[in-house]
Amino acid sequence: MAVDTLDAKILRLLLEQPRTSVREYARILGIARGTVQARLDRLERDGVITAYGPRLSPAALGHPVLAFVHIEVTQGHLEDVADALAEVPEIIEAFSTTGGGDLLTRVVARDAAHLEDVIQRLISLPGVVRTRTEVALRERVPHRMLPLVEAVGQAAGPR
Incomplete structure (x- = not known):
């Protein structure tokens, strides 16, 4: 398009x-x-x-901690794990990926202890082999689409 x-x-x-x-x-x-x-x-x-x-702010909703949790899944269980992730309210996004894990989730939490509780919940899901967590310290480039829209529009020119 x-x-x-x-x-x-x-x-x-x-x-x-x-x-x-x-x-x-x-x-x-x-x-x-x-x-x-x-x-x-x-x-x-x-x-x-x-x-x-x-666009809502998780921090303003009382969840200022942001983490990226990589999840390794037992072969053949990706759909089951993805369905289970959808039931965890602190997971605000999840993607199938290549590389070191099978899924990458964006998780929000009230504090470090709450984050640990969420991770423990993830680890207990059937089909989850292991997780690896990276905590975000500061947002450096906020979610944006305008630069991409402008670049695509300029490249296409008038119709």
Whole structure:
């Protein structure tokens, strides 16, 4: 799915001003509201836009500790372990990976003791062989999409 310059401008507005109306996006861009809506519909249909909603802070929700837990899984049990991980509320993301482990999870906790409790819960899951944990000290580059959107839009040029 190609994202052109206009798509990139619309995505930029959506990222920077997510609570603004389609009509206002159209006014800012100087194009018809129907054009903006059609582009948004296509971007959703093509899977570029996957969700709408606020980004929440785990720290503000009382979970300031962030850790990355690598999980090694017994062969043939990846799906079962992944399903079990989905039941652990402190796991906010999980990915199948190559390399030293089979799964990489992003885990939040209230404090170090709570993190240990979460890790112990993970270790006790059937199919989990071992875990390796890395605690994040400070976020250096926050989650972002705008630089990528701009680079893709510039590379594509106008449609």
